[in-house]
Amino acid sequence: xxxxxxxxxxxxxxxxxxxxxxAAEIPNPVQVAADGQQALDYxxxxxxxxxxxxxxxxxxxxxxxxxxxxxxxxxxxWIRARPEFDGIIxxxxxSSQQDHDITETTRLGGNFYFxxxxxKQKLIELMRNLAENLS
Amino acid sequence: xxxxxxxxxxxxxxxxxxxxxxxxxxELGQNLxxxxxxxxxxxxxxxxxxxxxxLDIQMPGLSGIETAAAIRERERSRxxxxxxxTGMDKTxxxxxxxxxxxxxxxxxxxxxxxxxxAKVGVFIELAQAxxxxxxxxxxxxxxxxxxxxxxxxxxxxxxxxxxxxxxLQDTVQELERYSYSxxxxxxxxxxxxxxxxxxxxxxxxxxxxxxxxxxxxxxSSASQRLDRLIEDVLSYSLLSRSKFNLKSVDxxxxxxEIIEQxxxxxxxxxxxxxxxxxxxxxxxxxxxTQCISNLLGNAIKFVPKGxxxxxxxxxxxxxxxxxxxxxxxxxxxxxHDLDRxxxxxxxxxxxxxxxxxxxxxxxxxxAAEKMGGQVGVESTLGKGSRFWLKLKTP
Numbered sequence: 422x423x424x425x426x427x428x429x430x431x432x433x434x435x436x437x438x439x440x441x442x443x444a445a446e447i448p449n450p451v452q453v454a455a456d457g458q459q460a461l462d463y464x465x466x467x468x469x470x471x472x473x474x475x476x477x478x479x480x481x482x483x484x485x486x487x488x489x490x491x492x493x494x495x496x497x498x499w500i501r502a503r504p505e506f507d508g509i510i511x512x513x514x515x516s517s518q519q520d521h522d523i524t525e526t527t528r529l530g531g532n533f534y535f536x537x538x539x540x541k542q543k544l545i546e547l548m549r550n551l552a553e554n555l556s
Numbered sequence: 557x558x559x560x561x562x563x564x565x566x567x568x569x570x571x572x573x574x575x576x577x578x579x580x581x582x583e584l585g586q587n588l589x590x591x592x593x594x595x596x597x598x599x600x601x602x603x604x605x606x607x608x609x610x611l612d613i614q615m616p617g618l619s620g621i622e623t624a625a626a627i628r629e630r631e632r633s634r635x636x637x638x639x640x641x642t643g644m645d646k647t648x649x650x651x652x653x654x655x656x657x658x659x660x661x662x663x664x665x666x667x668x669x670x671x672x673x674a675k676v677g678v679f680i681e682l683a684q685a686x687x688x689x690x691x692x693x694x695x696x697x698x699x700x701x702x703x704x705x706x707x708x709x710x711x712x713x714x715x716x717x718x719x720x721x722x723x724l725q726d727t728v729q730e731l732e733r734y735s736y737s738x739x740x741x742x743x744x745x746x747x748x749x750x751x752x753x754x755x756x757x758x759x760x761x762x763x764x765x766x767x768x769x770x771x772x773x774x775x776s777s778a779s780q781r782l783d784r785l786i787e788d789v790l791s792y793s794l795l796s797r798s799k800f801n802l803k804s805v806d807x808x809x810x811x812x813e814i815i816e817q818x819x820x821x822x823x824x825x826x827x828x829x830x831x832x833x834x835x836x837x838x839x840x841x842x843x844x845t846q847c848i849s850n851l852l853g854n855a856i857k858f859v860p861k862g863x864x865x866x867x868x869x870x871x872x873x874x875x876x877x878x879x880x881x882x883x884x885x886x887x888x889x890x891x892h893d894l895d896r897x898x899x900x901x902x903x904x905x906x907x908x909x910x911x912x913x914x915x916x917x918x919x920x921x922x923a924a925e926k927m928g929g930q931v932g933v934e935s936t937l938g939k940g941s942r943f944w945l946k947l948k949t950p
Contacts, residue, residue, distance in 0.1 A: 431744055431748075433744075433747070433748035433751065433752075434744070434747070434748075436751075437747075437748075437751045440755070487740075516740065516743050516744070516747075521798075537747060538747060538751060
């Protein structure tokens, strides 16, 4: 089963997202990176993340934009600059509908965005969308 | 204008002649100064200016001709006209000598008083004219200096104002950034409050009594209200800080899209009708969307309980300006509230009858202004309102 990488520094938001994924009956394993640097380390298999069996490359990154150390949009830029991560879907989590982050997300190659917290419905929709795209 | 008195120097070794001259010239009303010799005349010329010098030629010591030559040599007195007074017949030679020493005229003794007065009068006028000119030049120079000083002061003031304006702008910008970032950060804990309350409502419902379930519901809806408020403040502050690209926007297409896509803008809940085809306007698409959806949202919200909102949208197109009209069948606005409703945090209804943040119309106004437009309203209490949005025609 393919892995989802959730990049989110707020514990509460991690909790709500996990709940929503469960409620949406999405069975994929979820790994959490608590800041931008951890996300980069995870994706590049650096340090504690060297073991790909334990920390497999995700097919989907749920990316919060307000992160310590490396900001979400920089993580997105970093991912899109590496051809080996071409297949990774990036869904951005923003806190406001009007954030100029949304236009930036599109510009930098993000695939989706959600206003936090994403509802069960939105997540089901996303998974259905991805399944269609992947098959 | 009163002319200043000028000095006239009379030089003669005969006191009787001096008295006679003085008696003649008195009527001209100037300062008459006597000198009994060429030397004394030269002394007078050291510290005074004269309009004319009447100079006897035949004097012991320095003769009139010698005195005139000395006067001409001095820078200070070089320009002063000299009239020679002579008792002898003027020979060709004496005249030549006199003129080359700087005389401007001759008068033969015995002196004819009317001729003397006429000739001296001319030089008085000349001196006065020169003085006037001199004064005027001085005054103008003074004025020019004053003007240039005033200009300098003005420039300094201007620079000071400019730098103060720049400082103020920086402060305002900083404040807006600050409030934006605070509002932004307030949403995370708020999200947590609402999230956990909702989890409890879902999962602990059976173990709680009705009253406690009600409290949870209140926590949830209060945090949602606060979240909406913050969202509106953010939009408002974002509108103030941002610069937009304005371009031609097809209002018809945009409005139909808004009505189709926004939840709660479709029948049977509401009846929104667009009359005719709306024109192309000069706007920013996202900002215009915000304006229209706020106006439509209000039109739908402010109806008497149980009434289906009926909204008609139409446009007046002129050469330079397009007015979009949004007419509703709502509760209308009291005449004395018409001016207030576009202000920030203004609510004219109680929170229980019509809930809102009081920012919606301020956003519309600021958005309209940012697009070079205007917003306003006509209304009859109890019958409905007609909001208008004026935008430039591209």
